[in-house]
Amino acid sequence: MTTSPDLPELARAIKAWGRELGFADVRIADVDLAHAEAGLQAWLDAGFHGEMDYMASHGMKRARPNELVPGTVRAIVARMDYLPATRGDGWRAEEAARQLEPGAAVVSVYARGRDYHKVLRNRLQALAERVKLAVGELGYRVFTDSAPVMELPLAEKSGLGWRGKHTLLLSRAAGSTFFIGEILVDLPLPVDPPTGAHCGQCQACIDVCPTQAILGPGRLDARRCISYLTIELKGSIPEELRPLIGNRIYGCDDCQLACPWNKFAQRAALPDFDERNGLGAAGMVDLFAWDEDEFNRRMEGSPIRRIGHERWLRNLAVGLGNAAASAAGRGDAAIVAALRARAAHPSSLVREHVAWALARHGVLLDALEAQA
Numbered sequence: 090m091t092t093s094p095d096l097p098e099l100a101r102a103i104k105a106w107g108r109e110l111g112f113a114d115v116r117i118a119d120v121d122l123a124h125a126e127a128g129l130q131a132w133l134d135a136g137f138h139g140e141m142d143y144m145a146s147h148g149m150k151r152a153r154p155n156e157l158v159p160g161t162v163r164a165i166v167a168r169m170d171y172l173p174a175t176r177g178d179g180w181r182a183e184e185a186a187r188q189l190e191p192g193a194a195v196v197s198v199y200a201r202g203r204d205y206h207k208v209l210r211n212r213l214q215a216l217a218e219r220v221k222l223a224v225g226e227l228g229y230r231v232f233t234d235s236a237p238v239m240e241l242p243l244a245e246k247s248g249l250g251w252r253g254k255h256t257l258l259l260s261r262a263a264g265s266t267f268f269i270g271e272i273l274v275d276l277p278l279p280v281d282p283p284t285g286a287h288c289g290q291c292q293a294c295i296d297v298c299p300t301q302a303i304l305g306p307g308r309l310d311a312r313r314c315i316s317y318l319t320i321e322l323k324g325s326i327p328e329e330l331r332p333l334i335g336n337r338i339y340g341c342d343d344c345q346l347a348c349p350w351n352k353f354a355q356r357a358a359l360p361d362f363d364e365r366n367g368l369g370a371a372g373m374v375d376l377f378a379w380d381e382d383e384f385n386r387r388m389e390g391s392p393i394r395r396i397g398h399e400r401w402l403r404n405l406a407v408g409l410g411n412a413a414a415s416a417a418g419r420g421d422a423a424i425v426a427a428l429r430a431r432a433a434h435p436s437s438l439v440r441e442h443v444a445w446a447l448a449r450h451g452v453l454l455d456a457l458e459a460q461a
Contacts, residue, residue: 094224100278103165106219110212111358112167113263116247116281120154120164120273125242139312141321154238158230160275165216166240166247169209170355171199171362172266173369180354181346188335191418194373194408196393197316197340198266201369202362204392209233209270217272224276233270244269251286254306255294255344261287264351287350294344299333303344315341319404320396325441326407336373336408338401339393365391373412374427377405402431402439410446420450428452 100117107115132138155161172180187193199205213231221227232238241258245251249269250260257265261284288306295303302313311317315337318326326334345351357363366387379387381398388394393401409428412418431443432454444454 094276096277097279099220099223099276102223103216103220103278107165107167107216110216111169112212112216113170113267113355113358114168114249114260115216116166116244116249117278118164118166118243118247119280120161120243122153122239122242122246125239129239135310137310137312139317139321140323141311141317154243154273157238158228158273160228161230161273163274163276163278163280164243164247165220165272165274165278166244166249167209167213167216167270167272168244168249168260168263168267169205169212169270169359170263170267170357171202171205172354172356173198173202173363174356174360175363176356178352181351184342185346188337191336191412191415192372192374192421192424193336194368194371194376194405195335195337196368196371197337197342198369199268199362200339200392201364203365203390204394205268205362206233206235206392207390208359208361209268210235213270213272217274220272220274220276228275230273231270232273233268238271238273240269240271243271246280246283248281248284251284251288252307253294253344253348253350254288254292255298255303255348256307256309257345259287259348259350260353261350262353262355264354265345265348266351266354291349293347293349297343297347299335299337299341299343300330315343319400323400325438326403328445331407331442331445332411332414334407335411335414338373338376338404338408339396373405373408374423377402377409377427377431399436399438402434402436403442406431406439406442406446410442410449413446413449413451425450425452 104115187195210231210233217229217231241252244258250258253259259265300313302310304310315334319339384398384401409424412424428443428447434440
């Protein structure tokens with residue numbers, strides 16, 4: 090260090106600078122996560138991570154930030170709210186109602202705007218550079234869901250919130266509609282105290298999960314989670330789970346919609362998370378018509394782009410097939426026509442899900458038609 094900063098004063102300044110950069114809350118934690126290692130290992134041993142091999146590839150380094158970035162002694166943990174500023178207090182009811190519309194495309198709220206990785210990373214980097222300017226020399230590394238770091242245990246330690254029974258972080262002031270990011274630093278800043286858990290006897294998130302992916306408080310089998318199935322899973326969605334996905338084509342917010350704490354959800358301070366491409370009111374037939382060039386163009390800067398056009402069509406085919414579950418959607422001419430138009434798609438993954446969807450509408454393809 091070229092200077093000896095007043096660490097308590099510096100910690101206060103860091104929090105103020107963070108707010109100036111659009112973060113709703115900034116806390117500081119030590120990086121001892123030994124208490125989380127056994128739970129992580131048990132989760133991996135059970136195979137609950139599915140195809141997310143990156144969850145296991147670094148072993149216990151996830152729980153040891155000072156091994157990932159030597160010299161690390163503290164984590165600056167920041168919260169950024171993402172609920173669009175235009176959403177009113179009835180947003181949870183509005184989202185739940187869209188799930189009942191057969192042709193509606195339901196995209197998780199967080200994914201309708203700009204990719205949060207870019208937004209948070211840029212602002213965390215700006216915060217780190219401000220700290221470095223204040224102290225002279227600083228060893229640091231910025232993270233936002235981008236490296237093998239157990240972010241949620243760090244956030245818990247910092248007092249940013251507690252792990253809900255759905256495993257998401259919850260805040261008494263903001264529910265769960267926020268992103269978190271971290272800066273690992275070599276400065277021994279004073280730490281903030283953790284907060285206790287405040288879920289009590291409530292298990293609304295467990296009860297509402299469409300696929301019963303939440304096995305119990307804090308136990309998530311990602312292989313059954315709709316967010317995993319529509320985002321992380323690269324291959325075919327298991328047939329027994331497809332009807333449970335409904336019209337959720339990217340991610341799932343059900344556990345958040347059911348959580349009482351989200352009546353305190355805060356609106357985003359930045360316009361980056363405003364809805365783009367009408368994704369809050371889009372229809373599945375319209376989105377299914379996008380070719381790959383249009384998908385890439387419209388999803389530029391969106392977190393959705395990383396799944397690619399093939400999986401986008403896969404997810405939409407499942408949603409369109411599930412429209413047959415309602416009298417209003419079964420056999421709908423526009424839906425059937427849209428599916429038929431993709432029946433001979435070059436991708437076997439798309440063809441398989443389209444054939445399944447058409448069968449849900451009572452339309453069976455013969456071999457010649459499927460290859461046309």
